Amino acid sequence: MVQKEKSVHCAGGILADDQGLGKTISMIALILKQQSLQSKFTADSSPPIILEALNLDDDDGNNEVDVKDIGKDDLRRKQVASTSQNRRPAAGTLVVCPASILRQWAHELEEKVSSSAELSFLVYHGGTRTKDPRELAKYDIVLTTYSIVSNEVPRLHLVDDDDDEIEQKNMEKYGISSEFASSKKRKQTSNAGRKGKKKGKGHRDSQLDCGSGSLARVRWFRVILDEAQTIKNHRTQVARACSGLRAKRRWCLSGTPMQNSIDDLYSYFRFLKYEPYAVYSSFCNSIKYPISRNAIQGYKKLQAVLRIVLLRRTKETRINGEAIIKLPPKSICLKEVDFSTEERAFYLKLEADSRQQFKAYAAAGTVKQNYANILLMLLRLRQACGHPILVKGYYSEAISRDSILMARQLPKEMLLHLLYQLEASLAICPVCSDTPEDPVVTMCSHVFCYQCVSDRLTGDDNLCPAAGCKETLGTDLVFSQATLKTTICDEFDSNAASSSSSHSEESSIVHGSYVSSKIKATVDILSSLSNEFYLTHQNQECEDDWNSVKPVKAIVFSQWTGMLDLVELSLNQSLIQYRRLDGTMSLNARDKAVREFNNDPEVTVMLMSLKAGNLGLNMVAACHVILLDLWWNPTTEDQAIDRAHRIGQTRPVTVTRLTIKDTVEDRILALQEEKRKMVSSAFGEDNAGSHAARLTVEDLKYLFMI
Numbered sequence: 011m012v013q014k015e016k017s018v019h020c021a022g023g024i025l026a027d028d029q030g031l032g033k034t035i036s037m038i039a040l041i042l043k044q045q046s047l048q049s050k051f052t053a054d055s056s057p058p059i060i061l062e063a064l065n066l067d068d069d070d071g072n073n074e075v076d077v078k079d080i081g082k083d084d085l086r087r088k089q090v091a092s093t094s095q096n097r098r099p100a101a102g103t104l105v106v107c108p109a110s111i112l113r114q115w116a117h118e119l120e121e122k123v124s125s126s127a128e129l130s131f132l133v134y135h136g137g138t139r140t141k142d143p144r145e146l147a148k149y150d151i152v153l154t155t156y157s158i159v160s161n162e163v164p165r166l167h168l169v170d171d172d173d174d175e176i177e178q179k180n181m182e183k184y185g186i187s188s189e190f191a192s193s194k195k196r197k198q199t200s201n202a203g204r205k206g207k208k209k210g211k212g213h214r215d216s217q218l219d220c221g222s223g224s225l226a227r228v229r230w231f232r233v234i235l236d237e238a239q240t241i242k243n244h245r246t247q248v249a250r251a252c253s254g255l256r257a258k259r260r261w262c263l264s265g266t267p268m269q270n271s272i273d274d275l276y277s278y279f280r281f282l283k284y285e286p287y288a289v290y291s292s293f294c295n296s297i298k299y300p301i302s303r304n305a306i307q308g309y310k311k312l313q314a315v316l317r318i319v320l321l322r323r324t325k326e327t328r329i330n331g332e333a334i335i336k337l338p339p340k341s342i343c344l345k346e347v348d349f350s351t352e353e354r355a356f357y358l359k360l361e362a363d364s365r366q367q368f369k370a371y372a373a374a375g376t377v378k379q380n381y382a383n384i385l386l387m388l389l390r391l392r393q394a395c396g397h398p399i400l401v402k403g404y405y406s407e408a409i410s411r412d413s414i415l416m417a418r419q420l421p422k423e424m425l426l427h428l429l430y431q432l433e434a435s436l437a438i439c440p441v442c443s444d445t446p447e448d449p450v451v452t453m454c455s456h457v458f459c460y461q462c463v464s465d466r467l468t469g470d471d472n473l474c475p476a477a478g479c480k481e482t483l484g485t486d487l488v489f490s491q492a493t494l495k496t497t498i499c500d501e502f503d504s505n506a507a508s509s510s511s512s513h514s515e516e517s518s519i520v521h522g523s524y525v526s527s528k529i530k531a532t533v534d535i536l537s538s539l540s541n542e543f544y545l546t547h548q549n550q551e552c553e554d555d556w557n558s559v560k561p562v563k564a565i566v567f568s569q570w571t572g573m574l575d576l577v578e579l580s581l582n583q584s585l586i587q588y589r590r591l592d593g594t595m596s597l598n599a600r601d602k603a604v605r606e607f608n609n610d611p612e613v614t615v616m617l618m619s620l621k622a623g624n625l626g627l628n629m630v631a632a633c634h635v636i637l638l639d640l641w642w643n644p645t646t647e648d649q650a651i652d653r654a655h656r657i658g659q660t661r662p663v664t665v666t667r668l669t670i671k672d673t674v675e676d677r678i679l680a681l682q683e684e685k686r687k688m689v690s691s692a693f694g695e696d697n698a699g700s701h702a703a704r705l706t707v708e709d710l711k712y713l714f715m716i
Contacts, residue, residue, distance in 0.1 A: 011023075011025070011036065011040050011321065012043060012044065014319070014321065015044070019284060019285070019318050019319065020282045020283055020284040020285075020318075021258060021260065022232070022260040022261045022282055022319075023261065023262075023318075024261075024267055024316075024320045024321070025037070025261060025263045025264075025322075026267045026320055026322040027265060027321070027322060027323045028323065028324045028325050028652070029265035029266075029648065029651075029652030029656065030265075030337075030652040030656020030657055031265075031324075031325065031334075033236070033265070034114075034118050034236070034263075037105075037261065038118065038122060038123060041103050041129070041232070042127055042129065045127075045129070047231075048102050048232070051231045052099075052100045052101060052102055054100060098227055098228065099146070099147035099229070100147060101143075101146050101149075101152065101229065101230050102147075102150045102152070102232070103150065103151045103152070103230070103231060103232040104151075104225065104228075104230045104232070104233045104234070104255065104257070105151060105152070105153045105154070105234045105236060106154055106156055106233065106234065106236065107153070107154075107235075107236035108155065108156060108236075108240065109135070109155045109157065109597060110597070110600065110622065110627070111236065111627065112135060112153055112154075113133075113597070113601060114627070114628065115153050115236070116131065116133055116153060119151065129151065130150050130151070131151035131152070131153060132146065132153065133154075134152050134154040134158065134224075134225070135153070135154060135155060135158065139224075142224065145224075156241075156248045157248075157472075157473060158223075159248065159251050159252055159255065160247050160248040160251045160473055161473050162222055162223025162224065162226055162251075163222060163226040163252070163254045163255055164222050164254050165247055165250035165254060225255065226255070228256070229258075230256060230258070231257070231258055231259065232257060232258065232259040232260070232261070233252075233255050233257040233260050234260075234261045234263060235262050236263045237263065237264060238262035238264040238267065238278060238281075239264045239266055239267060241253075241278070241281065242268075242274040242277055242278075243273075243274075243277065243477075244273070244276050244280060246475075247478070247479075248475075249277045249281075253280050253281045260281060262278045262281065262282065265645075265649065265652070266646075266649060272297065272298050272301055272312070273298065275312075276293045279293060279319075284319055287315065296315075297311065297312050297315060325337055337655065337656075337657070337659060338655075338659055338660065338661055338662045338663060339663075340662070340663045341662070341664050341665065342651075342665040342667065343667070344667050344669060344679075345531065345667065345668050345669070346669055346670070346671045347527050347531045347668055347669070347670055348527060348670075349670055349673075350527055353394075353519060353526065353527060356394065356398050356519060356520075357391075357394045357395070357670075357673060360390060360394055361391060361674070364387040364388075364390070364391060364714065365715065365716065367387060368384060368710065368711075368714045372716070377710065378707070382445070385438065385444065386445045388710075389444070389445040391673070391674040392639060392678070393570065393573075394673075395528065395639065395674070395675050396526065396528055396568070396570070396573045396576075396638060396639055397526040397528070397529065397573065397576050398519045398520045398524070398526070399520050399521060399524070399572075399576070400573060401520075402520045412484070412485040413485060413486055413487075413488060414493055414496075414497070415486065416486040416487065416489075417489055418497055422498065425494055425497055425498050426498065427455070428451045428453075428455065428494055429491070429495065431451045431455050431457055432449055432451050432457060432491050432494070439458050439459045439462055440456065440458065440475055440476045441459065441462035441463065441475055442459060442462055442621055444459075444569075444642075446459045447461070447569075447570050447571065447572070448460040448461070448490075448571065448572070449490075449491070450488045451488070451489055451494075452474055452476075452481070453481065453487040453488075453489075454474055454476070454481040456474060459593075460490070460571075460593075461571055461593030461594045461619060461621060461622065462475075462621060463475065463483065467483055467485045467488060523579075525580055526576070527670070528668055528670065529576055529577055529580055530580075532566060532580075532638065532668065533577075533580045533581070533584055533586075535666060536564055536566075536581070536584075536586055536636075537584060537586070539564055539614070540562070540586065560631075561612075561614055562633065563607070563614045563615070563631050563632040564614065564615055564616070564632055564633075564634035564635065564636060565615075565616045565618055565629055565634070565650075565654060566615060566618065566636045566638060567618050567619075567620050567637050567647075567650050568617075568619065568620060569621060569639055569641060571592050573639065574592065574617045574618075574619065577617060578590070581615060581617075586615055587610075587612050587614060588613065588614070588616065588617055589613055589616050589617070590617040590618070591603045591604065591616065591618045591619065591622055592618070592619035592622050593619055593622040595622075600622070603616070604616075604627060604629070607629070607631060607632075608629070608630075609631075616629065620641060620646060620647070620650055627653050628656065628658065629653040630654060630658040632653075632654045633659070633661040633662065633663050633664065634654075634663070634665075635653075635654055635663065635664070635665045635666070636666045636668065637650070637665070637666070637667045638668055639668075639675075640667070640669065640678045640679065640682070642678065642681065644682040644683075647667075651663075651665050674713055677712055677713050677715075678713070680712075681709060681713075
């Protein structure tokens with residue numbers, strides 16, 4: 011890692027070690043190793059900086075001085091005096107991570123770094139955070155979140171291959187380096203930008219430096235992006251903002267740097283300033299297009315490109331014949347569960363209806379136009395494998411009293427428009443790229459899963475995550491279907507709502523009190539773990555031996571909070587103590603749940619949302635993992651599993667993937683394998699050549715068995 015920071019290609023790289031191999035510890039070790047260099051960088055006094063357009067290519071913060079200005083000492087003194095408060099200080103290392111693991115970084119720094127190292131850090135988060143960039147320069151490490159970076163750092167202009175001229179004009183206007191342009195006229199754009207700056211035009215047109223937040227007004231020695239797959243879509247606000255940070259050294263940390271397609275890597279290359287691949291046209295011509303033409307040869311070239319910047323070690327990696335780390339074994343078993351007779355009939359009817367609808371789209375040639383509707387049909391099939399009531403659907407409760415009060419103040423036309431956005435079933439959640447679960451619509455007309463957006467409704471990280479949207483969110487600016495319908499109508503008749511299934515509402519299996527086959531299998535597994543622990547206790551010869559036996563704990567993952575609700579009912583009936591963690595909970599509530607699960611021997615189960623619990627959490631108290639449903643992307647599941655199978659785990663880890671026989675889940679497993687082949691090909695971990703992005707028409711036909 012020290013050598014990669016000295017590389018002439020880019021100072022830093024991608025640390026893509028497997029989940030649980032200690033990427034956080036590795037980066038802390040690097041910071042300590044290079045502490046003297048960082049201290050020298052921050053100690054160097056930089057000259058006062060006159061306000062100008064923020065040049066994102068100028069990592070060192072050096073400013074060009076026009077020759078004709080030399081000798082105008084009086085004018086320069088006045089400029090320096092008037093802008094002395096706007097000096098751009100040199101600061102240490104900035105760590106950017108999801109809000110859910112911000113405190114874990116702080117905990118690791120407190121626990122793993124000795125006091126003799128004198129390593130200071132600041133958690134830069136919340137409404138009371140400092141507005142003075144000089145305060146940030148006082149600390150060796152600053153911890154913050156992607157949302158705050160997105161709010162405070164000017165974003166690079168959105169690159170579009172078909173929009174080169176507009177891109178050049180915008181980059182010239184804002185003084186942004188042409189390094190990030192996809193145009194072939196990069197040199198001309200760069201010269202034009204400098205010419206404009208010498209004339210003072212950039213100074214008048216843009217005051218990005220003074221208008222941005224503290225993070226953008228600092229020259230960082232190093233920037234680390236933890237869970238860097240957050241920026242995998244290079245067109246999002248957060249990806250463009252992270253690339254706008256000024257730094258000498260840059261790192262991306264991710265156990266799953268490539269999840270959907272080769273394009274994921276481009277965003278990392280742009281952030282790292284890895285030339286020439288930091289330019290999208292060069293990336294496509296050198297990497298993306300060759301892979302599409304000849305996968306095997308294309309992936310070989312990609313492996314050579316990655317070898318320069320990528321450091322990847324897996325749990326199977328060996329040095330001199332020995333494993334780099336000794337972890338207890340991990341076993342993954344696929345447990346197939348049979349539907350009951352009633353559940354099978356329910357599923358077959360739903361599947362037949364969905365297949366007929368898909369055939370209609372295919373016959374009309376409108377499959378791509380109805381992509382969101384098709385995803386919704388697939389969602390219903392997947393949910394039917396968990397519990398029929400998930401397919402039936404039920405209206406979300408009103409989000410908050412603030413939401414109701416605001417809805418009552420809106421004109422009826424606005425309410426109808428927002429309700430249409432929810433009921434049209436054409437939206438895909440921009441956060442998880444899936445059909446929204448418990449959908450809510452924002453005042454800016456964007457639809458999300460409630461748990462995907464709930465952590466932005468309070469606090470300072472409240473920017474709408476939809477691409478290109480700059481609106482802020484709040485508890486009074488997000489509406490559920492129940493809130494809108496209740497406001498529009500004096501009386502909301504939930505029975506009038508259409509069901510996703512044509513089955514009778516009186517069906518005995520379409521009720522929360524019904525225990526589905528998959529939930530019954532889950533409770534049986536958890537009960538057997540409790541019995542195993544009890545029998546182990548019985549075999550101990552003395553009380554001291556009893557105390558030495560660790561309780562057998564399990565994490566149960568589902569991507570749907572509704573499924574977790576149903577599992578809760580069964581756990582309560584079985585008197586199994588549990589805690590829960592999902593995206594609707596505050597950070598304090600999540601921390602408390604994790605702490606009690608790890609430390610309380612009576613709490614043996616953690617119910618966890620796949621969306622909220624697959625990043626960064628350390629859950630080595632558990633030695634069993636149960637996956638209730640399948641996600642399109644297997645890397646998301648891998649991240650969830652490695653919450654338990656990681657450094658610090660002392661017991662073998664058992665993973666159980668529950669699936670229903672002869673359903674869409676069988677076919678999802680096959681698609682997951684294709685995704686794994688793509689990632690392995692890119693990293694040179696096998697000889698396969700494959701490519702996958704979002705579900706293709708052929709994928710959809712396969713899923714509907716057409």
